[in-house]
Amino acid sequence: MGNEQTAGRAELVEGAAVVEKLGGEAIRPRPRVQAIDRQQGWLRSVVVEELVEEDHPVRAIWELMGQVDLSRYYETIRAVEGVAGAEATAPRLLVSLWILAYSQGVSSAREIERRCGYHPAYQWLTGMSVINHHTLSDFRTEQGAALEELFVEVLGVLSSEDLVDLKRVMHDGMKVKAFAGTDSFRREARLQKHLEAAREQVVEMTRLANGEETSAQGVAARQRAAREKQQRLELALRELKKIQALKRGSEPKQRARASRSDPEARIMKQSDGGYAPSYNAQISTDAKRTIIVAAEVSQSSSDYEELMPAEERIEDTCGQAPAELVADGGFTSRANIIEMEQRGVNFIGSLGDGQAQSVGQLERRGVAPEFRPEAFVYDSQHNTYTCPQGKILKYESQEKRIGIIHNLYRARAADCQACPLKSQCCPQKAAKGRSIVRSVEDPVVVSFRQKMETEPAQQAYRQRGAVAEFPNAWIKAKLGLRQFRLRGLAKVRMELFWACLTYNVQQWIRLCWRPRLAMAQGGLS
Numbered sequence: 001m002g003n004e005q006t007a008g009r010a011e012l013v014e015g016a017a018v019v020e021k022l023g024g025e026a027i028r029p030r031p032r033v034q035a036i037d038r039q040q041g042w043l044r045s046v047v048v049e050e051l052v053e054e055d056h057p058v059r060a061i062w063e064l065m066g067q068v069d070l071s072r073y074y075e076t077i078r079a080v081e082g083v084a085g086a087e088a089t090a091p092r093l094l095v096s097l098w099i100l101a102y103s104q105g106v107s108s109a110r111e112i113e114r115r116c117g118y119h120p121a122y123q124w125l126t127g128m129s130v131i132n133h134h135t136l137s138d139f140r141t142e143q144g145a146a147l148e149e150l151f152v153e154v155l156g157v158l159s160s161e162d163l164v165d166l167k168r169v170m171h172d173g174m175k176v177k178a179f180a181g182t183d184s185f186r187r188e189a190r191l192q193k194h195l196e197a198a199r200e201q202v203v204e205m206t207r208l209a210n211g212e213e214t215s216a217q218g219v220a221a222r223q224r225a226a227r228e229k230q231q232r233l234e235l236a237l238r239e240l241k242k243i244q245a246l247k248r249g250s251e252p253k254q255r256a257r258a259s260r261s262d263p264e265a266r267i268m269k270q271s272d273g274g275y276a277p278s279y280n281a282q283i284s285t286d287a288k289r290t291i292i293v294a295a296e297v298s299q300s301s302s303d304y305e306e307l308m309p310a311e312e313r314i315e316d317t318c319g320q321a322p323a324e325l326v327a328d329g330g331f332t333s334r335a336n337i338i339e340m341e342q343r344g345v346n347f348i349g350s351l352g353d354g355q356a357q358s359v360g361q362l363e364r365r366g367v368a369p370e371f372r373p374e375a376f377v378y379d380s381q382h383n384t385y386t387c388p389q390g391k392i393l394k395y396e397s398q399e400k401r402i403g404i405i406h407n408l409y410r411a412r413a414a415d416c417q418a419c420p421l422k423s424q425c426c427p428q429k430a431a432k433g434r435s436i437v438r439s440v441e442d443p444v445v446v447s448f449r450q451k452m453e454t455e456p457a458q459q460a461y462r463q464r465g466a467v468a469e470f471p472n473a474w475i476k477a478k479l480g481l482r483q484f485r486l487r488g489l490a491k492v493r494m495e496l497f498w499a500c501l502t503y504n505v506q507q508w509i510r511l512c513w514r515p516r517l518a519m520a521q522g523g524l525s
Contacts, residue, residue, distance in 0.1 A: 048127055051120040054521075057103065057506075058121040060513040061096050064505060068153035070095065072146035089131060094139045095150065096125055102502040105480035107495070109136040140498065141491050151295075151501050152317055158291050158504060159318075161512050168287040168460065169322040170468035171310050171331065173303050174476070177483040178265035178277040178492070185257040185267070185277070191236050194260060198230040236263035262487040268301040279484065279492050282306050283475075283500065284314050287326075287467045291507055293318055295500045297493040303330035308339055321345055326464045334403025334441070337448045348460045351449065368424035376436050384409065385436050387425070391415040393436055403442045410435040474506075475499050 052058055073091035100121060101112050113133040115122045158164055186194065240258040243266075259265050259277055268278035280301060284294040294313040298306055307327055315321045324346040332349030340347035362372060376385045376393065385393040393409040400406075411433035416422055426434040441449075451457050475481045481499045484492045 046128065048124055051124040055514065055517055056121060056124075057509055058096075058100055058124055060509045061099050061103075061505060062092075062125065063513070064154070064157065064508060065092050065096050065099075067157060068150060070146075070150065072149050073143060076143065076146075089135055089139075091139075093125060094131070094136065097122065097131065097136065098140060098498060099502050099505055100125065102479050102498055103506055105478070107480065107485045109133040109140070112136050141486065141494060144490065144494050144497075147494055147497050147501070151497055151504075154501060154504055154508075155291070155293060155317065158508055161508070163289040163507070163511060164286045164291050164293060164318070165288050166286060166293070166314070166318055166320060166322045168324045168326065168463075169284050169293060169314060170287055170464050171282070171284045171307065171325060171327045172464075172468035172472060173280050173282045173298075173306060173330070174472045175268045175270055175278045175301075176281050176476075176481060176496075177270075178259075178262045178279055179484050179487050180259045180262035180265050180277040182267070182275075182277060184259045184261045186236075186260060187255070187257050188237070188240055191233060191240065191258065191260070195230065195233040195237065198226060198233050201226040201229070232263060233260060236260055239263040264299060264489040264492075265487075266299050266301060279489070280306070281472075281496050282310055283468075283471055284310050284322075285467055285471050287463065289507065289511060290467055290470050292471050292500045292504055295496055297489060297496055299489065303327075304333050304336070307331040307336045311340070311343065311345060324348060324460065326460055326468070328464065328468075334401075334445050338403055338442060338444050341444045341448075347448070348452070348457055348464075350461065351445075351452070366423075366427040371421070371425040371434075373436055378438065385438075387411060387434065389419055389421060389425075391419070393434065396435075403445045405440045407438045407440065408435060409438065471500075471503055474503055478506075479503065 070091050073095070077088045077091075079085045079088045097112055097116075101107065101115075106112060106115070110133045112122070113131060113136065116126050116130040117123075155164065236258040240256055240263075243256045243258060257267075262277065265277040265279060267275050268280065269275055270278070278301075280298040280303070282296045282298055282303075283292055285291065286293050294310065294317045296306075296309065296313055300306065307325075311321065311325060314325075321343065322345060325340065326348040329350035329352065332351045334351070337347060337349070337351065359372070371388060375388050378385050383395050387393060391411050393411045395407060396410045397408045398405060399408070413431060413433045416426055416433040419425065452461070479499050479502060481495070484495050486492055486495050
């Protein structure tokens, strides 16, 4: 019997489980796994220096911030040694925290405070301390001049590393959405009503603050909110006046609108074809290693007027003008071409000849192709034109613009009225004869067109997209700056500078710090 039981039972080992066969039927015990106990407390020793690996970017950020001059930030610290009072948070730490945060797509002071409590990189920076979000927020927005100096300091380090030479600088703009909704835009009458209501609310909050039956802290908060709302509406009305002053033509000024939440924002066309409250971020990039050398924020949706200020910013930031400045057609105008020539900067751009626009206008007026301007013959000796039917168009007037002169020639009305081909040549001209405009460009503009037909100029312009649009794409995709978190032109400008500063630091890490670290580690091994 014992032998039969022994023969009928075979033990097979599968990992840690024992499988038995009884009477030919396999019985597998239930697997046993380790339980997870989330209620149990742990006491662990933490070595802060070991929280991040040797090649973590946070170490590079801290190292770089130790090389630059942060004295402008330290000047505002009121706590001094030998005097009672709380110690201030080190500017080097706050700068490093913001650069680390932006590099990870974080632009919220509250989120940085939260990460200080659990994220190894933030804990390494702070030495396991948690920085209050009010301290972080105030530091980001209250010292614009110090931030600009820091940007220049970092740019100086990059120049010493031979990453910037200013031989060729690419300039471009990008529309970044404002922290405001399209539905926040109101016309003047509505803004006035909102302002009156806000003023009444401020008066009511002041009355409650003087009472004894309410919470002083709560009333103070509501009073501050009402006062800030009133200030925004007052600013919105001032900005509305600026917008109305720019209205041209037949567009009624009464249709102008301004935002209640961010009065300095403007409605701009986006890359996807839609419209949204935005700011125009202008960024200049050195072509050698795609380093940002200057940045600014504009309220204008057009780029034409931003080229000259960009060249001036580059010179102010870097101490010298770029040898060559490249921009697309949005920045290229005859006025800019002439101004850049006067400043001694080789400008590369795309200037259209207006031919497509002229053809479109003629088609809309019903002018047949055989009666387009090129069919008219110019006589330089007599300064006249001859139409395909042999009629003379005499000089009539002149219009001077920057970089170009438009000369107007017109046929006699009687000649056109009697012409059998009038319906094909000038179908919309009832009282006047057919006209032709001969445009004479400034010699500087003519020389620019000739230059742009050469292969070196074409090659430089082809390089523009890869260089100028690279930091724009990086800032939007990697740093997450598709919409500003702050409101107002001054604060938005600082937010752009933080993003550009972070971008440059990341390029320094990629091009200098990591290669040196790899070389040092290779030498040690």
